Amino acid sequence: MALFQISEPGETPAPHQRKRAIGIDLGTTNSLVATVRNGLAVVLPDGEGRPLVPSIVRYGEHGVETGYTAMAHQTGDPQNTIVSVKRLMGRGLPDLTDARRFPYRFVDSPGIVRIGTRAGVKSPVEVSADLLRALRDRAEASLGGPVDGAVVTVPAYFDDAQRQATKDAAQLAGLPILRLLNEPTAAAIAYGLDNASEGVYAVYDLGGGTFDISILRLSRGVFEVLATNGDSALGGDDFDHRVFCWIIEAARLAPLSPSDARLLLVKAREAKENLSEHESASILAKLADGSSVNVTLTKAIFTEITGNLVAKTMSPVRRALRDAQLQTTDIKGVVLVGGATRMPQVRRAVAEFFGQPPLTNLNPDEVVALGAAVQANKLAGNRERDDDWLLLDVIPLSLGLETMGGLTEKIIPRNSTIPIARAQEFTTYKDGQTAMAIHVVQGEREKVVDCRSLARFELRGIPPMVAGAARIQVTFQVDADGLLDVAAREQGTGVEATIAVKPSYGLSDGEIAKMLADSFTHAADDMQARALAEAQVEADQIAAATESALATDGELIGTHERAAIDGALAKLRRFREGTDHRALRAAVESLNHVTGEFAARRMDRSVSRALTGKRVDALSD
Amino acid sequence: MIDFSRNYFDLFGLTPAFRVDGAVLDRAYRQLQTEVHPDRFAGGSDAQRREALQSSARVNEAYRALKNPVQRAQYLLRLRGIDTLSETDTALPRDFLERQLERREEAADAQAAGDLRALSALLADARAESQALEDALAQLLDGAQEFAGARMQVRELTFLAKLAEDLDAMLAACES
Numbered sequence: 001m002a003l004f005q006i007s008e009p010g011e012t013p014a015p016h017q018r019k020r021a022i023g024i025d026l027g028t029t030n031s032l033v034a035t036v037r038n039g040l041a042v043v044l045p046d047g048e049g050r051p052l053v054p055s056i057v058r059y060g061e062h063g064v065e066t067g068y069t070a071m072a073h074q075t076g077d078p079q080n081t082i083v084s085v086k087r088l089m090g091r092g093l094p095d096l097t098d099a100r101r102f103p104y105r106f107v108d109s110p111g112i113v114r115i116g117t118r119a120g121v122k123s124p125v126e127v128s129a130d131l132l133r134a135l136r137d138r139a140e141a142s143l144g145g146p147v148d149g150a151v152v153t154v155p156a157y158f159d160d161a162q163r164q165a166t167k168d169a170a171q172l173a174g175l176p177i178l179r180l181l182n183e184p185t186a187a188a189i190a191y192g193l194d195n196a197s198e199g200v201y202a203v204y205d206l207g208g209g210t211f212d213i214s215i216l217r218l219s220r221g222v223f224e225v226l227a228t229n230g231d232s233a234l235g236g237d238d239f240d241h242r243v244f245c246w247i248i249e250a251a252r253l254a255p256l257s258p259s260d261a262r263l264l265l266v267k268a269r270e271a272k273e274n275l276s277e278h279e280s281a282s283i284l285a286k287l288a289d290g291s292s293v294n295v296t297l298t299k300a301i302f303t304e305i306t307g308n309l310v311a312k313t314m315s316p317v318r319r320a321l322r323d324a325q326l327q328t329t330d331i332k333g334v335v336l337v338g339g340a341t342r343m344p345q346v347r348r349a350v351a352e353f354f355g356q357p358p359l360t361n362l363n364p365d366e367v368v369a370l371g372a373a374v375q376a377n378k379l380a381g382n383r384e385r386d387d388d389w390l391l392l393d394v395i396p397l398s399l400g401l402e403t404m405g406g407l408t409e410k411i412i413p414r415n416s417t418i419p420i421a422r423a424q425e426f427t428t429y430k431d432g433q434t435a436m437a438i439h440v441v442q443g444e445r446e447k448v449v450d451c452r453s454l455a456r457f458e459l460r461g462i463p464p465m466v467a468g469a470a471r472i473q474v475t476f477q478v479d480a481d482g483l484l485d486v487a488a489r490e491q492g493t494g495v496e497a498t499i500a501v502k503p504s505y506g507l508s509d510g511e512i513a514k515m516l517a518d519s520f521t522h523a524a525d526d527m528q529a530r531a532l533a534e535a536q537v538e539a540d541q542i543a544a545a546t547e548s549a550l551a552t553d554g555e556l557i558g559t560h561e562r563a564a565i566d567g568a569l570a571k572l573r574r575f576r577e578g579t580d581h582r583a584l585r586a587a588v589e590s591l592n593h594v595t596g597e598f599a600a601r602r603m604d605r606s607v608s609r610a611l612t613g614k615r616v617d618a619l620s621d
Numbered sequence: 622m623i624d625f626s627r628n629y630f631d632l633f634g635l636t637p638a639f640r641v642d643g644a645v646l647d648r649a650y651r652q653l654q655t656e657v658h659p660d661r662f663a664g665g666s667d668a669q670r671r672e673a674l675q676s677s678a679r680v681n682e683a684y685r686a687l688k689n690p691v692q693r694a695q696y697l698l699r700l701r702g703i704d705t706l707s708e709t710d711t712a713l714p715r716d717f718l719e720r721q722l723e724r725r726e727e728a729a730d731a732q733a734a735g736d737l738r739a740l741s742a743l744l745a746d747a748r749a750e751s752q753a754l755e756d757a758l759a760q761l762l763d764g765a766q767e768f769a770g771a772r773m774q775v776r777e778l779t780f781l782a783k784l785a786e787d788l789d790a791m792l793a794a795c796e797s
Contacts, residue, residue, distance in 0.1 A: 222651045380664035390655050420676040480659045
């Protein structure tokens with residue numbers, strides 16, 4: 001049966017159709033997807049109206065589960081239920097000073113941490129891709145078609161490895177990515193456009209696992225980031241952990257199983273959230289061994305045990321102001337972003353530092369996704385009334401090279417406006433040297449070992465010359481996503497030298513390609529599942545229609561015909577329970593076939609019934 | 622996009638000079654970025670996007686060079702064929718050097734003692750001396766057009782800028 005899709009008047013697709021553009025806030029604790037609809041940025045909720053997607057992925061017995069579904073299993077199946085995966089992005093096991101906090105089976109591989117799950121060993125990129133896929137699906141269901149472009153946000157203080165990992169995850173999830181956008185900048189766009197603000201603003205963004213501070217100048221439609229700083233391993237999670245440790249001490253608990261640990265972490269988070277509204281929170285839990293926990297946390301104790309975490313956010317704030325060469329009195333307003341800024345002690349500390357109450361008129365959970373949606377809409381080319389604005393962002397950490405003695409030579413200093421390209425010349429230190437090792441690092445420290453290693457290059461084929469005669473130009477280029485490209489070339493001789501790139505972090509291009517291929521295999525599975533679901537719907541429809549026709553007009557058919565129809569119905573019901581969508585389709589076809597005559601006779605009867613009693617002139621038109 | 626053969630001043634419609642009107646520079650910079658920034662070409666061809674990336678990077682580099690007095694002075698001399706960065710003659714007046722050595726020692730002591738006030742005072746001092754040098758440079762470069770003669774001041778200014786940067790880093794280290 002053919003269905004025709006008819007547009008409502010006024011909703012006919014315009015000749016220059018709008019692009020489906022989305023903004024994604026891929027958070028440590030929660031993620032969101034937003035879009036611009038009728039000129040307004042809106043968060044896309046799920047079927048039950050919930051805007052947030054808990055950033056949790058479970059590799060269950062029956063496949064991948066995300067969000068609230070995965071969340072329901074976090075205490076029952078902690079080792080296969082991955083939370084806060086953002087903290088692992090672009091990181092190796094040695095980077096994780098808090099690895100013991102996670103109940104996962106970590107697998108160390110060079111430069112990148114992986115997690116052993118029921119579904120095999122997963123990299124944080126793959127886990128994030130599963131989350132992004134869920135967000136993409138939500139957007140596609142809401143927008144009625146494939147996403148044309150997405151802006152995904154990252155903490156401003158994310159380094160190159162963490163950014164690249166995020167971009168890889170988006171690629172893996174099949175999202176056409178328009179831009180990586182810094183979270184505080186996204187918030188500033190949402191806030192600034194909403195309030196038509198002018199002047200210098202600070203965005204204090206304390207998320208689930210990361211802290212960012214950005215200082216921006218808003219002037220005639222230009223959002224210019226002056227400086228950014230932060231801590232990519234400090235967030236609401238750490239407050240939960242403090243409460244968790246306090247519970248263990250207060251209730252004098254013995255070492256916990258992964259399930260009990262996760263249960264108490266959940267309880268700790270609930271207590272933290274309660275304390276934003278109440279003076280005390282009771283923590284009640286029943287552990288696996290039957291013993292129970294019953295302790296009460298007061299606001300005063302909570303403030304005390306988390307005091308140094310709040311204080312820890314202030315050093316980056318001071319550094320950002322210093323880099324922007326500004327005083328607190330130069331700041332016109334402080335925008336709070338991130339769920340963790342709901343904590344009264346955080347608000348108090350910010351107000352005290354800046355000498356003014358922070359701005360809290362936007363939902364701190366949603367403002368980043370909304371800003372990302374606005375940026376995505378603009379980049380996708382959808383025209384809006386006030387889209388005459390420009391964003392100038394910066395790179396958070398200096399980029400440089402290793403030089404003799406294990407020292408860093410900075411090529412691009414932190415807080416440089418991006419995009420940026422810089423070249424620097426280096427030379428050989430030995431006579432006849434034909435190759436040069438180039439080690440790219442990111443960070444502020446003098447010694448290479450204290451910085452993050454990004455990539456190792458080897459420039460080969462330098463013609464033998466006396467030491468110091470070769471002129472090797474190394475070019476750093478940072479694009480608008482904040483991602484780095486490095487090229488090296490011997491200048492003097494014109495001889496083309498080759499570069500071997502070996503990423504010292506994250507996933508190699510080959511790995512990404514393999515994962516993409518795997519995901520296509522999964523896509524094939526997905527298509528199979530969809531075809532089956534569609535065939536089942538069709539089968540149910542035709543079975544119901546046939547049964548009702550037999551009930552009302554059963555006398556129109558003979559016994560032979562009746563037996564054929566009953567046989568076809570039985571076959572249809574049998575394949576309806578199976579998984580072979582082709583067999584089910586064939587059964588639908590055969591039922592269609594044997595009911596053809598019957599349907600025609602029913603049609604005749606209904607026509608003659610309709611005609612009875614009608615006057616002839618009513619028929620001729 | 623933009624013409625890469627134009628000098629930085631020309632790019633922003635400014636006359637080459639040491640004294641620049643910061644507000645005029647800011648406006649010209651923002652205007653130019655509005656035209657060439659990669660965000661404008663997100664839906665463009667690979668070639669367009671590459672060109673936007675290069676143009677925008679060039680405008681950022683030019684802005685950074687002109688915004689900062691030390692880099693601006695260096696660039697102005699380079700336009701006259703004087704490269705203050707790769708000169709073999711890097712001599713500085715003895716009294717200037719002695720004063721800087723003294724400051725560096727004081728800074729090291731202050732850092733060891735965690736004396737933020739002393740570090741801030743040294744930084745303010747270095748900035749005041751830079752300001753005086755900048756005024757002198759404005760006279761030399763914009764007034765007397767003494768480009769070769771300004772080399773010493775530019776070197777001193779470069780030296781002081783490095784000192785200020787290090788003091789800044791020390792302060793940041795003490796604070797965190």
